[in-house]
Amino acid sequence: AAYLVKQTYKEAKARPVIAVDGYRRLQEYDSDFYSVWEQPSGHLLVTIRGTKDMTDAKADLKLLVGRDGDKLQSLDPLFDRLEKDFPNRKFDCAAHSLGTSYLLKEFPEHRQNMDEVFLYNVASSPTQSKDELQKLGNQDANYYINSGDLVSAGAYQNMSRESMENN
Numbered sequence: 001a002a003y004l005v006k007q008t009y010k011e012a013k014a015r016p017v018i019a020v021d022g023y024r025r026l027q028e029y030d031s032d033f034y035s036v037w038e039q040p041s042g043h044l045l046v047t048i049r050g051t052k053d054m055t056d057a058k059a060d061l062k063l064l065v066g067r068d069g070d071k072l073q074s075l076d077p078l079f080d081r082l083e084k085d086f087p088n089r090k091f092d093c094a095a096h097s098l099g100t101s102y103l104l105k106e107f108p109e110h111r112q113n114m115d116e117v118f119l120y121n122v123a124s125s126p127t128q129s130k131d132e133l134q135k136l137g138n139q140d141a142n143y144y145i146n147s148g149d150l151v152s153a154g155a156y157q158n159m160s161r162e163s164m165e166n167n
Contacts, residue, residue: 001045001047001092001094001118002094002118002120002144003019003020004019004020004023004035004037004045004047004094005047005048005049005094005095005096005099005120007019007035007047008033008034008035008047008048008049009049009050009052011032012027012030012031012032012035015030015035019037021039022039022040023037023038023039023045024037024038024040025037026038026044029078029081029082031078032052033048033049033099033102034046034047034048034049034075034078034099035047036078036082036091042089043091043092043115044082044086044089044091044092045091045092045093045094046078046079046082046091046092046093046094047093047094047095048075048093048094048095048096048099048100048102048103049095049096049098049099050095050096050097050098050099050100050121050123051097051098074102075102075103075105075106075110076106076109076110079106079109079110079113082113083110083113090113090114090115091113091114091115092114092115092116092117092118093114093116093117093118094117094118094120095118095119095120096120096121097120097121097122097123097151098123099123100119100120100121100122100123101122101123103117103119104119104122104136104139107139111140116142117139117140117141117142118141118142118144119139119141119142119143119144120144120145121144121145121146121149121151121152122136122137122143122145122151122152122155122156123136123151123152123155124136124137124151124152124153124154124155124156125154126153126154128154130158133154133155133157133158134158134160136154136155136158137154137155137156137157137158137159137160137163138158138159138160138162138163139167140167141167142167143159143163143167
């Protein structure tokens, strides 16, 4: 999943069509911000990149000062389309940094259709409210955090013992 998230940082036309473990990129779902991959078994993985350009940096600054701001990139249309095109099929999601904030915003509507969720250096800020940081750090997801990463520090410091041990 981490390797495929890294591929999502590339321009869509430069991303591999066939990747590790036989994952095939479903090009019709590509955007600059995400890709959808299918395993030979039919299982889907949505990958969402983090900060890549100045537009993304503006969203990072909003997070840094503790504001959600408007969604610069909504994942709702993608998830609605996947749920329509693949009814009754759950999919995995993997996101890095800024991408985690967009993914987590979709949990209330779409989490029930997700299987495994992988969050790499979840985006947070020490200026966000304690309640928001606790929410970010204690989701039903698998966290991969570098404890020295400033972007993840707010969520990391507010994880419950249960989240630390199980997620």
